[in-house]
Amino acid sequence: MNSQKWTEKFPLLRRVAAAEEIIWLNPSFSPFHSVHRTSIRESIVEESEKRFLRFKPWMQEVFSIDEPYQSPLTEVRKLQHVLQIPGRLFIKQDSELPVAGSIKARGGFHEVFAWAEQLALKHHLLTGWSDDYRRLNTPEAKALFSSYTIAVGSTGNLGMSIGIMGTSFGFQSTVHMSNDAKKWKKDRLRNSGARVLEYTGDYSRAVEEGRRQCLKDETCHFVDDERSTLLFAGYTTAASELAVQLRQAGLYPDENHPLFVYLPCGVGGGPGGVAFGLKRLFGKHVHCFFAEPTHSPAMLLGLVTREHEKICVQDLGLDNQTEADGLAVGRPSALASKVMEPLLSGAYTIEDDRLYEYLDLLMNTEQFYLEPSALAGMAGPEKTAASGYFEKYAIDPGTVTHVVWGTGGGLVPEDIRAEDRRKRKSPKEFQNEAD
Incomplete structure (x- = not known):
């Protein structure tokens, strides 16, 4: 129409x-x-x-x-x-x-936590929800997380949330950013250790491309701002x-x-x-x-x-x-x-x-x-x-x-x-x- x-x-x-x-x-x-x-x-x-x-x-x-x-x-x-x-x-x-x-700390952190928790339970770093989660701040945990990638498409703040928190756990963090994103946000993400990929299109293009790339890698978790219940x-x-x-x-x-x-x-x-x-x-x-x-x-x-x-x-x-x-x-x-x-x-x-x-x-x-x-x-x-x-x-x-x-x-x-x-x-x- x-x-x-x-x-x-x-x-x-x-x-x-x-x-x-x-x-x-x-x-x-x-x-x-x-x-x-x-x-x-x-x-x-x-x-x-x-x-x-x-x-x-x-x-x-x-x-x-x-x-x-x-x-x-x-x-x-x-x-x-x-x-x-x-x-x-x-x-x-x-x-x-x-x-x-930003507000993205609420949704973004939650999804990173959920994935880190899932992997830690699967690989026996945690035995259950009653464990001390400070176990995930150890060299052993970071070695595990470093073999996985967390990715997101963003105009800025969600990318900041996922990128900063993902790298803090030790994940390889990739942020697909649209041309609307501010330069200082891209710089801050890169300085935190995240990988930033830039696109000439708008937000939807960044999300679509991030989703597509992540689907090809079984060690990659894509934070999908358009569809995610965890967010x-x-x-x-x-x-x-x-x-x-x-x-x-x-x-x-x-x-x-x-x-x-x-x-x-x-x-x-x-x-x-x-x-x-x-x-x-x-x-x-x-x-x-x-x-x-x-x-x-x-x-x-x-x-x-x-x-x-x-x-x-x-x-x-x-x-x-x-x-x-x-x-x-x-x-x-x-x-x-x-x-x-x-x-x-x-x-x-x-x-x-x-x-x-x-x-x-x-x-x-x-x-x-x-x-x-x-x-x-x-x-x-x-x-x-x-x-x-x-x-x-x-x-x-x-x-x-x-x-x-x-x-x-x-x-x-x-x-x-x-x-x-x-x-x-x-x-x-x-x-x-x-x-």
């Missing part, structure tokens, strides 16, 4: 095809739809949490980190005042996750961490404290896993929205048309070119898009220029950094308020807890951070208030 036929069938897509900012409320969403009725086993959440605990002593020994899997939940009152958002506004700083500095499962564990933090703040989601979560979305595994975990815990009291660049609305397109992975942004005439490298994806995950169809409240798009405006505003008001792709969620409260969603579900905006998921930026070098701030264009309506 050509672009014109898609826009005739779904009029909203005319604005999407023109790379305009839009918000879409999901007609398939039901507040009462349970994760029990999806294709994903609910038990994957607890299985993943237990695996993270088994590997915690290994993480503590290798990286000298007491809490290797947690990130801060930070209330941003000054930013909220400038943006004039009712309720309470928080940023979940996955940018501060140790080692990888998805790792992301789900963020929900229980957030639940503890919200309870400590006296804002555990219920009838009087509805939770709205805004998640930057690329291929969809990360935000999909987090949203699945949140819906599992909080049910009708949580409302999840995905945020995508205007030139790369892959998940939005898959959900609006219900074609999922069978449609890409190029089918609508979009170029998939964005400064938000982590979101530069043309085709959504089949796994995540189908699971999210009844669970996601909606999705919206945001222009690249606005990412830099939010970056500058965040630095001016709260004095911390997120990379541009991690700031896509910042427009969520404003767009949701203007969409009629609160009225539709009889929600008082003053009772809402807004959580913007700050997906990455912890490893960005200082010179790149300064360069990002300089990219902010002419002043917008809220600059004077922020200054």
Whole structure:
């Protein structure tokens, strides 16, 4: 089907095809739809949490980190005042996750752990799950792992997560990177010992080529961001961490404290896993929205048309070119898009220029950094308020807890951070208030 036929069938897509900012409320969403009725086993959440605990002593020994899997939940009152958002506004700083500095530590580390565990049990380095996993930080273990390769296709942060963790175990690590990936990320991976292969095409090309090469080698494990249940499962564990933090703040989601979560979305595994975990815990009291660049609305397109992975942004005439490298994806995950169809409240798009405006505003008001792709969620409260969603579900905006998921930026070098701030264009309506 050509672009014109898609826009005739779904009029909203005319604005999407023109790379305009839009918000879409999901007609398939039901507040009462349970994760029990999806294709994903609910038990994957607890299985993943237990695996993270088994590997915690290994993480503590290798990286000298007491809490290797947690990130801060930070209330941003000054930013909220400038943006004039009712309720309470928080940023979940996955940018501060140790080692990888992004949300990809959750899914990426989990899949590397699962494969290392499988090999260690098979080759009798471990006798069972009750063993001390620090055994995997020995010359014997590294000799075993060095005969295996772990590979991934990535625009950046997932590659960083897999590459850094894979080499820490001793795996031969190969990262297939698209032309959207930032140079500093490629350099950092190479410096960590990973092999980086670059492609002129976009993210999907890098994944396809990585998958193809790995299939030819029985000692290679490919981390498939478009299809992996292990990745998805790792992301789900963020929900229980957030639940503890919200309870400590006296804002555990219920009838009087509805939770709205805004998640930057690329291929969809990360935000999909987090949203699945949140819906599992909080049910009708949580409302999840995905945020995508205007030139790369892959998940939005898959959900609006219900074609999922069978449609890409190029089918609508979009170029998939964005400064938000982590979101530069043309085709959504089949796994995540189908699971999210009844669970996601909606999705919206945001222009690249606005990412830099939010970056500058965040630095001016709260004095911390997120990379541009991690700031896509910042427009969520404003767009949701203007969409009629609160009225539709009889929600008082003053009772809402807004959580913007700050997906990455912890490893960005200082010179790149300064360069990002300089990219902010002419002043917008809220600059004077922020200054």
